[in-house]
Amino acid sequence: MKPLTVLVVDDSAAMRTLLVSTLETLGSLEILQAANGFEALRILPRQEINLLLTDINMPDINGLELLSFVRSNPVYKEMPVVIISTEGSSKDIEKGMSLGASEYLVKPFMPEQLLEIVRKYI
Amino acid sequence: MSKAPAPSRNAALDFLAEAEEVVEDLGTRLGELSEMAEKDNWDPDLLNAIFRDAHSLKGLAGMFGFAMVSEVAHHTETLLDWLRMGKVSLTSQVMEILFASVELLTALLRATLDDTLEQHRSEAENHAKRINACLNPPAAKENSSPLQQLGLPANMTSSLTDYEEHRLQENIDKARFIHVVHASFELASFDEGLGELTATIKEHGEVISTLPSMGENMETHIDFDLLVGSKCTKEQLDAIIAGSAASITFSGKATTAGETARETLPADKPSLPDAPAAPATLEQQPLQTDTILNDKTPKAAPDELISAKSISSTVRVDIGKLDELMNIVGELVLAHSTIASITGKMRAEGFSRTAIDLGKAAKDLERRLGDLQKGVMDIRMIPVGQLYDKMTRIVRKISREQGKKIDLKLFGAETELDKLIVEDIADPLMHIIRNAVDHGIETPEKRLAAGKSERGTVRLASYQKGNHVVIEVEDDGGGIDTEKIRCKALQKGLIQENSQLSEREILELIFHPGFSTAETVTAVSGRGVGMDVVRNNIAAVSGMVDLETRLGYGSRFTIVLPITLAIIKALIVFCAGRIYAIPITSVIESIILSADQIRTVEGKEVISLREQTLPLVRLENFFRIERIGKPADEQYVVVVGVAEKRLGLVVDDLIGQQDIVIKTLGEAFKTLKGISGAADLGDQRTILVLDSGSIISELMRSNQGG
Numbered sequence: 001m002k003p004l005t006v007l008v009v010d011d012s013a014a015m016r017t018l019l020v021s022t023l024e025t026l027g028s029l030e031i032l033q034a035a036n037g038f039e040a041l042r043i044l045p046r047q048e049i050n051l052l053l054t055d056i057n058m059p060d061i062n063g064l065e066l067l068s069f070v071r072s073n074p075v076y077k078e079m080p081v082v083i084i085s086t087e088g089s090s091k092d093i094e095k096g097m098s099l100g101a102s103e104y105l106v107k108p109f110m111p112e113q114l115l116e117i118v119r120k121y122i
Numbered sequence: 123m124s125k126a127p128a129p130s131r132n133a134a135l136d137f138l139a140e141a142e143e144v145v146e147d148l149g150t151r152l153g154e155l156s157e158m159a160e161k162d163n164w165d166p167d168l169l170n171a172i173f174r175d176a177h178s179l180k181g182l183a184g185m186f187g188f189a190m191v192s193e194v195a196h197h198t199e200t201l202l203d204w205l206r207m208g209k210v211s212l213t214s215q216v217m218e219i220l221f222a223s224v225e226l227l228t229a230l231l232r233a234t235l236d237d238t239l240e241q242h243r244s245e246a247e248n249h250a251k252r253i254n255a256c257l258n259p260p261a262a263k264e265n266s267s268p269l270q271q272l273g274l275p276a277n278m279t280s281s282l283t284d285y286e287e288h289r290l291q292e293n294i295d296k297a298r299f300i301h302v303v304h305a306s307f308e309l310a311s312f313d314e315g316l317g318e319l320t321a322t323i324k325e326h327g328e329v330i331s332t333l334p335s336m337g338e339n340m341e342t343h344i345d346f347d348l349l350v351g352s353k354c355t356k357e358q359l360d361a362i363i364a365g366s367a368a369s370i371t372f373s374g375k376a377t378t379a380g381e382t383a384r385e386t387l388p389a390d391k392p393s394l395p396d397a398p399a400a401p402a403t404l405e406q407q408p409l410q411t412d413t414i415l416n417d418k419t420p421k422a423a424p425d426e427l428i429s430a431k432s433i434s435s436t437v438r439v440d441i442g443k444l445d446e447l448m449n450i451v452g453e454l455v456l457a458h459s460t461i462a463s464i465t466g467k468m469r470a471e472g473f474s475r476t477a478i479d480l481g482k483a484a485k486d487l488e489r490r491l492g493d494l495q496k497g498v499m500d501i502r503m504i505p506v507g508q509l510y511d512k513m514t515r516i517v518r519k520i521s522r523e524q525g526k527k528i529d530l531k532l533f534g535a536e537t538e539l540d541k542l543i544v545e546d547i548a549d550p551l552m553h554i555i556r557n558a559v560d561h562g563i564e565t566p567e568k569r570l571a572a573g574k575s576e577r578g579t580v581r582l583a584s585y586q587k588g589n590h591v592v593i594e595v596e597d598d599g600g601g602i603d604t605e606k607i608r609c610k611a612l613q614k615g616l617i618q619e620n621s622q623l624s625e626r627e628i629l630e631l632i633f634h635p636g637f638s639t640a641e642t643v644t645a646v647s648g649r650g651v652g653m654d655v656v657r658n659n660i661a662a663v664s665g666m667v668d669l670e671t672r673l674g675y676g677s678r679f680t681i682v683l684p685i686t687l688a689i690i691k692a693l694i695v696f697c698a699g700r701i702y703a704i705p706i707t708s709v710i711e712s713i714i715l716s717a718d719q720i721r722t723v724e725g726k727e728v729i730s731l732r733e734q735t736l737p738l739v740r741l742e743n744f745f746r747i748e749r750i751g752k753p754a755d756e757q758y759v760v761v762v763g764v765a766e767k768r769l770g771l772v773v774d775d776l777i778g779q780q781d782i783v784i785k786t787l788g789e790a791f792k793t794l795k796g797i798s799g800a801a802d803l804g805d806q807r808t809i810l811v812l813d814s815g816s817i818i819s820e821l822m823r824s825n826q827g828g
Contacts (some may be wrong), residue, residue, distance in 0.1 A: 014140040038313045057177050068281035069334040086181035121513035
């Protein structure tokens with residue numbers, strides 16, 4: 001069976017490493033990383049992504065713009081997108097959810113919180 | 123908020139490396155911002171980038187469980203957020219607080235390493251109070267929301283962050299036109315195309331948001347909608363972006379009164395403000411541009427699928443790993459030397475086919491080893507420019523504190539040096555620059571009185587010179603008064619009343635332990651670190667520091683450093699029954715010495731070399747060791763020199779040149795002068811490596827003392 005693919009988008013390398021090492025505890029997952037919205041946009045059409053985890057605050061293209069792109073595209077419409085952001089106000093969460101985020105996880109979080117969410121989608 | 127997870131030590135180191143980078147960036151950008159702010163014309167993009175730095179740091183520190191770092195970053199972020207949202211204005215006081223944030227964050231990151239974070243708690247709390255004091259609730263904005271009346275397509279506005287909304291509002295408030303520019307790019311190279319387009323538009327306005335959208339052919343293309351605020355009308359902007367793969371799909375202008383003056387729009391653009399997110403309406407337009415692009419450019423290569431994974435082309439490596447690798451390379455070089463010498467012996471013992479073949483193989487190995495060595499060395503090389511950012515910040519900070527006006531001119535930032543040397547040179551260099559700003563450059567009043575321009579200049583230049591890198595720090599300040607130094611040295615008993623010292627020798631006194639020339643010890647330079655420590659730190663990486671000065675015109679420090687310490691070529695010499703290595707970088711020449719050339723001046727041996735007097739040193743005297751065996755009839759003088767100073771080392775024999783790997787002797791032998799470490803000759807023999815720089819300074823010191 002082909003492993004499921006998760007794309008992690010965050011401009012912080014240390015943050016990506018942390019996310020990836022947490023995800024790796026789940027076993028057979030293919031985990032791709034993108035350091036910004038541009039890299040994510042490159043990967044999306046080329047790989048089948050089963051779950052997208054994205055930060056919001058990134059240069060050039062932010063997480064909300066990325067999410068908006070994903071949701072406007074019929075191909076990715078069904079892709080679960082989890083926003084992982086330091087922005088934790090109800091307004092921010094509302095905005096993310098209204099753009100079609102599947103989940104909104106506020107940093108800092110416990111690894112278990114992330115795994116719980118990810119398990120729902122894979 | 124939930125408790126942060128406990129990260130592994132490795133992850134914490136990752137965090138530190140990145141956090142340090144972010145804080146450094148933050149400081150550099152703040153410096154730029156402060157310069158712009160002085161001219162009262164700052165770039166919102168820059169401020170936003172600074173905000174993002176603080177924001178990333180907050181998130182990072184939070185995730186990795188460094189609550190105090192996260193707290194300080196959070197407060198800083200809040201202040202920056204208020205700034206970028208226009209709720210606080212950029213006063214010099216705010217700037218000051220932001221710089222203080224960087225200092226504090228730097229200190230906190232250091233403290234996370236040695237677990238002394240708690241010591242900074244009150245400092246962090248006070249800083250938070252200082253920031254909070256700046257944040258006054260802003261007057262409620264009467265906002266008739268011209269944004270809504272503008273009638274922007276809903277998909278454009280729904281993904282705007284608060285900040286982008288604020289920027290949009292700002293543009294509307296400034297009565298600028300708001301445009302949506304649509305562009306389609308090939309997937310393989312969209313960032314270039316988009317970058318160019320964005321840069322072009324930025325010359326005439328602001329790109330508020332960049333929204334990716336689905337292209338006509340999503341396998342090969344990707345589209346973007348750029349939300350633009352600009353003084354240009356639709357026609358003007360059209361002309362500006364003409365020739366690119368972009369077109370304007372929306373233009374509008376909201377008057378401050380709330381009335382909307384819409385420009386004529388293509389009939390097929392229904393842009394109802396309350397329409398649900400329906401990006402498809404926008405996507406119909408750029409069909410034409412798409413086809414043009416398709417004609418011009420070949421289809422995406424099929425192998426691009428493979429490239430999806432390897433996107434980042436850099437790897438962050440612990441310097442320790444490189445050291446290990448370098449050590450292995452060093453051992454290999456030694457192993458090669460052994461093979462080569464065995465080959466030599468074999469050949470000497472009789473003409474043998476095997477010896478010739480082995481010799482060839484050894485030559486081949488040597489070449490490859492050379493490549494390997496160079497490769498590993500290259501990885502260790504980093505541009506000196508990394509230090510420049512730090513120095514820029516220090517100069518800005520001190521000049522601000524002391525009310526001096528200083529231009530820092532930087533040259534040769536691309537000059538490369540071993541990472542370890544760059545690290546070790548940072549503190550001494552900082553000290554020299556501090557001195558230049560603190561003691562060198564005069565106050566604007568003094569400068570004007572001396573007929574100089576109000577602004578002082580500190581010049582920091584690096585360049586490569588043979589196997590060395592030279593770093594110069596030059597200021598056009600008051601220079602150093604050698605008479606003052608003489609008096610001070612007399613007071614301290616470093617010299618005697620009747621000592622006849624040249625200007626040069628007097629200047630040398632600055633590097634004497636415990637010598638501080640400042641009339642008043644200020645908070646900046648007077649940190650108990652004297653120039654002797656600076657010299658020792660530089661000598662520790664086999665470097666040399668030299669000082670020139672002209673009273674009234676300024677001073678120049680010249681630091682000469684080896685490019686790398688890992689593997690060096692050395693001259694192997696035999697003296698008093700022992701073998702030593704002298705780094706070839708400090709050897710100028712070797713000459714044969716005959717006894718009748720030696721003259722004695724003030725009880726010290728010298729020879730005359732091309733009309734210059736060259737002082738001689740016998741190693742057995744210098745190290746105070748017993749000579750093993752009689753001196754050879756014919757001895758050699760190895761002329762060593764660092765910077766302007768020359769010295770002749772008298773040795774019994776020259777053995778040859780060899781690559782050596784210097785190993786440090788450890789703490790126990792740290793006080794040993796004249797020795798920089800030990801090396802393995804490759805034939806089970808371990809020898810000491812001489813440090814010419816420290817031998818020279820040691821002798822100068824004893825001369826002055828006596």
